[in-house]
Amino acid sequence: MSATVPTLPPAQAEALAASYDAATATRRLRGLAVAVVVAGLMLFAGWFAEVRPAAFANIANFSDYLAKTIPSISAQTPRADIVAWYWDLKTWSRLLGETLLMAYLGTLLGAIGGFALCFLASANLVRNPVLRFAVRRYLEFCRTVPDVVFALIFVFAFGLGPVPGVLALAIHTTGALGKLFAEVVENIDMKPVEGLTATGATWMQRVRFGVLPQVLSNFASYGLLRFEINVRGAGVLGFVGAGGIGQEFLTAIRNFYYTDVSAILLMIIATVITIDLVTERIRHRLLSLDQRP
Amino acid sequence: MSPSPSPSVLAPRPVLATDAAAMRARYPDAFRSHPARRARAFALLAALLAMAVFAAWALDFNPRRIWMGLDRLGLFVSLLFPPDAGGRMPAFLKALGETLAIAFLGTLTAALVAFPVAFLAAKNVVPNVFVHFSLRRVFDVSRSVDTLIWALMWINVVGLGPFAGALAIACSDFGAFGKLFSEAIEAADRKPAEGILAAGGSGVHRVRFALLPQVLPVMASQVLYFFESNTRSATIIGIVGAGGIGGYLTEFIRTLQMQEVCVIIIMILLTVAAIDFVSSRLRFAIIGRKVASA
Structure with a gap:
């Protein structure tokens, strides 16, 4: 199976190597410069963020912490031990269900908002730069202010519970999806739209029959991706009292109910991964559907 | 096509109205x-x-609750103006710098750690199903835990402050980068790798000269993209005490000092817009022109 590869005579090989070095010298230098700049920035950022590598001496805390969250499950009574570990499974499942519903409703409302605004933010459909600018800045505001901040404010306005959480997710999602949707719309094939314009279609008709068929599957795919992100996000909104499982999790962490922490965390991880896999599969199908002529 | 020659190009041509039946027959x-x-x-x-x-x-x-809430929300919004930092501008600026430092360190650390691991997790580099599967699950777990939860855990180790925040971002991004990087590696063109092998190159040569040049620009643009989105998430990480501007933001919202809140939000908006601008420029420079975003 072994084959010998014929090699060049040394003189020729050296000449080749020299010309290769010369050809890559500038690129290499540039790469080095980038590396130096990044390393410098990293050191500066490290100083600014008070990085103390010595603190890693406490890494034992981390493993201790993790060790404490592992429940004792004996071989004699594994069932009873697991039941004891998940002693409050009913409440946790209910809260996890609430988290999922929050993510669903928030994503749906946000997707509707993003859908309504994305066409107005697209340069190929809206000639009025003022309108476009206003819509784009609004979307930027919605997605730059984190959902937790909206949730904090909404908790004051709407009271504790999932309602402020859903609204916060919806606003943040409007911003995020509005931008992505607008990018999709700007990348469409304009020929159908021009055809409709030539037949005298109104703006609404052009969007409905010229744009929508081209973008819908991409929109759905982005919407699902956002749902996945929102499930993760809804899990922590409870930290500020905006519903879902976060509140319970924070209580467990703050009061050092170690095994509860691991129980809830495992439930969250399992849920997120499941949703991840399911939406990924649907998304791949949607996108391959799109590529068919 | 039409039976009579059209008299003028400018005159309306009611093709569909007259020829509806013909059109219907032609394009059923x-x-x-x-x-x-x-x-x-x-x-x-x-x-x-x-x-x-x-x-x-x-x-x-329920509608009543929403309605009353909107009423109160209107009050808060009116309290936002005029923005007034209350003499805390230097502290805000420092916190904002901290936020940027957290995002930068977290993203870069995650990328540096994920980089070698992603090669191990790529099917075309390490063709071992077990390694592939288990690394993928590690990525999934690290990704599915929210940054705020990672922050809570790291605070136990390194104490309150921005260091915990940077580590939290690094941990949750490690999974995301690992997944994206290994997918990029698997999507790389196989021909250069085969060429290197045919010329007698080793496995390391293959990675260095066939895969790396293909995937490095993709990776760099993904890192920049994540840096952008992490500046956003680093603004809230202070909510659990992990440094940055989020600490002030939460504090002022909780005490309803809305004018300060307004200043902070404006600062965040400006910073994120600036970072977006710079990094999208860099991204386009790296990948040449617009590449279909994943």
């Missing part, structure tokens, strides 16, 4: 109604809506 597909497709779309919409109504009912949405 465009005129056919699709009851099955229509019913399916309708059913999907109905299902989505039913689910939404159920969710709203289960989550205790």
